[in-house]
Amino acid sequence: MTFTAEREQNWAGTHVYGASRILNPTSVDELRTIVAAEPRVRALGTRHSFNSVADGPGVLVSPIDIPADIVVSDDRTSVAVGAGTRYAVVATELERQGLALHNMGSLPHISVGGATATGTHGSGAANGSLATSVRALEFVTADGSVRTVTRGDADFAGSVIHLGALGIVSRVTLDVEPSYRVRQDVYLGVPWSSLEGAGLREIMSCAYSVSLFTVYGDDITQMWVKTRIPEGVDDVEMPDELFGGKHNDNRVAFVSEDDNTTPMDGSVGPWVDRLPHFRIDRNPSNGEEIQTEYFVSLDEGAAAIQAVRTLAAKIQPHLLVTELRAVAGDDFWLSETQGQDSLCIHFTWAKHVDEVAELIPQIEEVLRPFTPRPHWGKVNTVSASELEERYPRLGEFRALVAKHDPDGKFSGGFLDELVLGR
Numbered sequence: 001m002t003f004t005a006e007r008e009q010n011w012a013g014t015h016v017y018g019a020s021r022i023l024n025p026t027s028v029d030e031l032r033t034i035v036a037a038e039p040r041v042r043a044l045g046t047r048h049s050f051n052s053v054a055d056g057p058g059v060l061v062s063p064i065d066i067p068a069d070i071v072v073s074d075d076r077t078s079v080a081v082g083a084g085t086r087y088a089v090v091a092t093e094l095e096r097q098g099l100a101l102h103n104m105g106s107l108p109h110i111s112v113g114g115a116t117a118t119g120t121h122g123s124g125a126a127n128g129s130l131a132t133s134v135r136a137l138e139f140v141t142a143d144g145s146v147r148t149v150t151r152g153d154a155d156f157a158g159s160v161i162h163l164g165a166l167g168i169v170s171r172v173t174l175d176v177e178p179s180y181r182v183r184q185d186v187y188l189g190v191p192w193s194s195l196e197g198a199g200l201r202e203i204m205s206c207a208y209s210v211s212l213f214t215v216y217g218d219d220i221t222q223m224w225v226k227t228r229i230p231e232g233v234d235d236v237e238m239p240d241e242l243f244g245g246k247h248n249d250n251r252v253a254f255v256s257e258d259d260n261t262t263p264m265d266g267s268v269g270p271w272v273d274r275l276p277h278f279r280i281d282r283n284p285s286n287g288e289e290i291q292t293e294y295f296v297s298l299d300e301g302a303a304a305i306q307a308v309r310t311l312a313a314k315i316q317p318h319l320l321v322t323e324l325r326a327v328a329g330d331d332f333w334l335s336e337t338q339g340q341d342s343l344c345i346h347f348t349w350a351k352h353v354d355e356v357a358e359l360i361p362q363i364e365e366v367l368r369p370f371t372p373r374p375h376w377g378k379v380n381t382v383s384a385s386e387l388e389e390r391y392p393r394l395g396e397f398r399a400l401v402a403k404h405d406p407d408g409k410f411s412g413g414f415l416d417e418l419v420l421g422r
Ligand SMILES: Cc1cc2nc3c(=O)[nH]c(=O)nc-3n(C[C@H](O)[C@H](O)[C@H](O)COP(=O)(O)OP(=O)(O)OC[C@H]3O[C@@H](n4cnc5c(N)ncnc54)[C@H](O)[C@@H]3O)c2cc1C
Pocket: 011, 012, 042, 043, 044, 045, 046, 047, 048, 049, 050, 053, 054, 055, 063, 083, 084, 104, 105, 106, 107, 110, 111, 112, 113, 114, 115, 116, 117, 118, 119, 120, 121, 122, 163, 164, 165, 167, 168, 169, 170, 284, 291, 375, 377, 378
């Protein structure tokens, strides 16, 4: 086991952990011993959240050094993995075995346990967040014993997206399906008018996964279309123009020579190499950014974007890019997409800490009529009372936490202030 006594920070350097120590056990038994012995414990994944959601007053314990131990079920419909395993590792092994996940986030270097805990998502109007493929979770509980929660259990919907409040997840079981192929095409210059009426839903539903990128200029700069190739078909044809955007025919290098993004040249390849935005075999970016993201109803999405566009001139000097994605609704109590198909309005900011801090409340103000739910792992200033209004099942979640962690071993900080109302 390694541990760190100095102050450590998250991937983006936007948060310095206040916890006294960070422990990295190398086995589940070691993890159980730590949890049983320590009075206050919070789980830490691969540190990709931008805020203090993982922090706490005691020790932080991360399962990233516990072996992945990837086990595919005999019927090949599920895979069990160590919670600290990065999606890149799971996805590569699944593809090797002819299997696939239903979706991926933009970055495959994030841990399965950490991504699940905050409702991390990819895109696709018919695709739920990554947490929707969770079949079972094994929690190391306050006394060091292991409690398994399985789909179909009474508290399952309250336990999947849990922000670390229910214990330290040691293993996760995910649904898998036979491997499939995807092609990724880019369209340039999609007019804003294409979002009008039912346009946004139509765009987001036109392929397996669609992302729109903009810097709030004259148009939507790029549309990334990830098309799932049907079984038995070599390829599908893509139109030269889609929703007014022009197909990008540059088949060599789309962004730059040392591009670390997945192929966008319309070539067909395994899901694992096309669904994430960043390549599994490259180190993505260096953390010189801040991220913010809000979820609104997909049906109100076009109006919500229009509201954000009124701030374009203020936003532009500090924005690297906005990405718009769709996620299907689910019934998890703490899910940002609970009860509604959602549009995710994401901002990757330059690390202009003060300016971004000033802008965020202004964005939240124009989005207020759309009752946005902020991404649990990204920077925002949405208050505890607003969260309470926007999460109708928060009370049930609090009761679940009180039942499984009556002494608050896994709480503190962000959780207490914003979620548990302690
Ligand atoms: C470059 C980049 C790209 C991103 N892309 C996306 C994206 O495409 N879509 C999206 O939705 N988000 C995205 N995110 C956000 C990211 O997916 C989430 O913040 C995610 O929760 C980070 O997981 P992590 O393993 O780093 O967990 P951490 O940030 O370390 O922790 C997050 C939360 O999970 C809990 N947790 C972690 N591990 C466990 C465990 N084993 N048991 C119990 N609780 C645990 C922590 O206590 C904390 O509450 C991105 C972030 C970055 C930096």
